[in-house]
Amino acid sequence: MNEAVIECENLTHFYGKRKIYENLNFTVPKGRIMGLLGKNGTGKTTTINILMGYLQPRGRECRIFGENILNMSPEKRKRIALLLENHVQYTFMNIEQIEKYYGAFYPNWNKDAYYELMAKLKVAPKQLISRMSCGQRSQVALGLILAQNADLLVLDDFSIGLDPGYRRLFIEYLEDYTKSEDKTVFMTSHIIQDLDGLVDDCIVMDYGKILLQKPISELKKNFKTFTFEVADQSVKLPNDPEFYHPGFVKGLGEINTFKEAEYVKKVLDDHSITYTNFKRKTITLEDAFVGLTGKY
Amino acid sequence: MNKAIFFKEWIKTKRTFWILFATMVCFSIYIIFQIFHTCEFVSPTRVWNNFIIDDKGVYINQMQFLPLLAGIILAFVQFVPEITLKRIKLTLHVPYPQKRMLLMMALIGVLELTTIFVVSLGLYTAYLSTIVSHEVVFSSFMAALPWFVAGIASYILVSAICIEPTWRGRVIGGLTSAIFLRIFFVSVLPKAYSYSIVGLIIVVLLCFLLMLRSMFRFKQGLQD
16 A cells, blocks of 8 residues: 555544544545545545644544644645635736735746646636636636645535536646646545546545545445335334435335345345335436435 | 745735835824924923923823734734635745744834834924923923834734634733733833843843744644
8 A cells, every 4th residue: 555645543523512423444545536525514624624733623633644633844845735615715816916925935846837827718818816706816826826736635525615617627637737747645535526537535424433435436336226126115124224214215125235236135035025127227426425325 | 935925024014014004104294283382382492391390201291002002903913814724834934934924014014113213203303402401302202102112012912912822822922911011111211221221122122022922832633
C-alpha cells in the first residue's frame, strides 16, 4: 500500500452535546482520489475543517504528510491546495490580482495553468471576482488550485451551485490534472454522480460513524440491490445485519447488501416471507449511496 | 510574501484609506483656517489667549473623535471581508506563519492609520508652530495625542472583535473595548495624559494579543 498522506485516528467530535462522530479512523493513501460521501449533517465539512486545522477535534488527532494538523508548518501547508465550500475566494480582487497574490507564496506556481483556464472565462482581466457568476468563480478557484501544483488537494463540495457545463469542465480538468500528476485528492460532494469515474476510493459516512471505506470499483461491483414482489406488503422485511435499509419502494420489496442473492433468499425464507420475481437491480454509485445511507 | 500580504490588504483598504486621509486632512485644514481667520480678522493675541488662558486643547478638540472613528472604519473594511464566508481560512492556509500573517495584516492597518494621523496632525502642528511658541505647540500636540492613540486602539480592538468567532465574545469584546476607549476621552486638558500616555500606548500594543486570541478561538472552531 502507498504511504498515507492523510491519517485520522480515533477522531471524535461533538458540537456542544451533539455527537458528530466518535472514534473515526481513516487513511488516504498517496496518489489516490478519495471521496467523502454522506448525507447533510453527517460531518463532511466538519472533517475538512478538522483536517485543515480550523476545528479542534475533541479526541485524538489527524496527520497530514505525517504532521499533526493542529501545528502544521507553512512548509506542509505549501503542499496542500484547499477549495472551500461555495468556491470562496477573495472576491474583492480581480483574476490578475488574485493570481499575483497567491503566486508569491508558492515556489512551484504554474501561472500558465491558471491563465489557460481563465482564457475559457468570458471575463475581462480587471473584472472583480465578486461580479462573476458562481460557475466563473469556481473556475477561478480551480485555476488557483491547478497553478499551486500541490501534492494534496482538499476540495469541499466542489460541485455546489454549478450548472452541468461548469461541473463537467471542473471535473474534466481535475481528472486530467490528478491522473497525470499523481496527486492525492480528498474531496466531498453532494452530487454523487460527479464522483463516479473520478474518485478511486470512497468513505461513506452516516450519522456518527463511517459506514464503509472501499475502492469505488469494489463498491459498485459488490454492492447489490435486490427487488422482489411480496403479496402482503404489511409484512416487515427482516432487519438482518447484512442488509442496509430494507423496505418497500413503489410496491416492490428492496434489499441492499454486499451479500449474494442466495443469502438474501435464505433470510427471506427463514422469516417465512413469500416472494416472487426476485431480481438484482442494476445500480449506479448514487443508488449504492442511497442504499447504504437510506433515503431520509 | 510580505509584499503580497501588503498588496492584498491595500486592495481591500485603499479606497477607505484615501477617504479617511482626505477627511482628516480637510479637517486639519479647516482648523488651520479657523486659526488663520482669528489671526487675520481678530488678532494673533486672541489665538495666544485661547491656548494659554483657555488651555483646553482648543481648536484641535474639534477632531477629538475623528481618529477613533477612522480606526473603527478601517478595521471593519479590512476584517469584515475576512470573516464573511470565513475567508480567513484562506488567509490562514497560505504557507506563511499564521500569527505573523495576522500581525502583518494588523500592522498594515496601523501603518495606514499612522500615515493619516501623522499627516493631519503634522499639518496642524506645522502651521501652529508658525504662530505660537514650541511649548504651546507641544502642549496642543499632547492634548491631541490620546485621541490619536485611541484611533489605533479602536482599530486593533475592532479587528479582534471581527475575528472573534462567537457573537457572545464579540458583545463582551465590544463592551470592554468601549470602556477601555473611554479612558482616552476622560479629559481634554493638555497635560491630563502626560504621565499616563506611555503606559496607555503599551496597553494598546498589548491589544495585538487579543487579535491572536481571536484567531486561536477561530481555529478551535468555537461557535455560538
